[in-house]
Amino acid sequence: MPKMNPRALITLCIAASLLLLPTHNLREAVAADRAGDQKIKVAFEGGFPPFNYVDSSGQLQGFDVDIAKALCETARLSCELVVQEWTDMIPNLLSNKYDMIVSSMSMSAERRKLVTFSDKYYDSPSVFIARKDSVLTTISDESLKGLRVGIAAETSQQAYIKKFFPSAETTVFRSSPELYKALANEDVDVMLEDKLAVYDWLTNTNEGRCCKFVGTDVKDTSIFGEGAGIAFRKDDAALTAKINAALAELQAGEVYDSINAKYFPFSIR
Known part of the structure; x- marks a missing residue:
């Protein structure tokens, strides 16, 4: 009997172990594999419905939250969602408590002095x-x-x-x-x-x-400013580029419009 290549044997063992997992665990394992190695934290105010708020079960909900989750999936990032009081939102980003802000933040000239913004993800007067x-x-x-x-x-x-x-x-x-x-x-x-x-x-x-x-x-x-953007530290160019690419992909397909329609009966692009 011919010897099996060691790498092929390892792959076969991993596949077999996944088959033994319950279905929900299998989905989580596949999602974790797709997410890649980069883990980041995403901040929301949690008090600005319908964009971001905490529901009765303590879970973050809203347009911003759905957009952030879709961006993380598209960019293959493992994202932890955190709630942050608005007045400390930018200071705590700059002190590395999280990596980006998706909280309906307008891209004003004053804020651009402190942070880098993504492309616009919605606009509102x-x-x-x-x-x-x-x-x-x-x-x-x-x-x-x-x-x-x-x-x-x-x-x-x-x-x-x-x-x-x-x-x-x-x-x-x-x-x-x-x-x-x-x-x-x-x-x-x-x-x-x-x-x-x-x-x-x-x-x-x-x-x-x-x-x-x-x-x-x-x-x-x-x-x-020119609409709402996602805020990053100025030295985080790689993450900014990755999120901009993911945002362009969402807006070119059906995902963005389906999230939009969930919260508003009109386009907010």
Whole structure:
């Protein structure tokens, strides 16, 4: 009987052992093999529905999360998803606590000084929102005079209000859910928020039915950048290139559009 090549024997043994695994374990083993050796951590705020939020079972869900998972699979990366408070999002990326941020971060000029961004993965204007019984119909420095304006901390919306409405009476909240609750409870009179993010609150929650869009969409590339991007450390060019290639593949096929349709009845490209 001829001798079997040692490498072929090892391969045969591995294949045989995989056949003995339960089906779910086999799937996990194949997935691990496909993922390759590179393991990274991906950060999300976890408080910005429908883009990223933690569900009742403690699991991360949302558009950002689905996009991140699809990118990791396409790029053959083994990704651990972590929740990070928004105000420390970039500082903790720079201190190596995780490797990339997929959390609806606008690619502003100020942020580009600190991090590198991927290509745009979606775009959304900002918008002012007030209660339905508000007499506010247009937005100007004059119309906001005497009104309490709510904004989320460390956001492009905060930078916009500071630049164009310096005399506005502002209240800063640590997260978007806290901001929305304040408007619903009449603790503020109007707020400035990302349109797609607040769309879910306005249309899909009882609390959000209190309120309406006011004025026109707010766009300013010098402050809001050119859409939402994935943030990386500046010295992580290889990972940035790998994710950009994966993003292009997702957007060229059906995966991106199917994730888009899961959360919005219109394209957010």
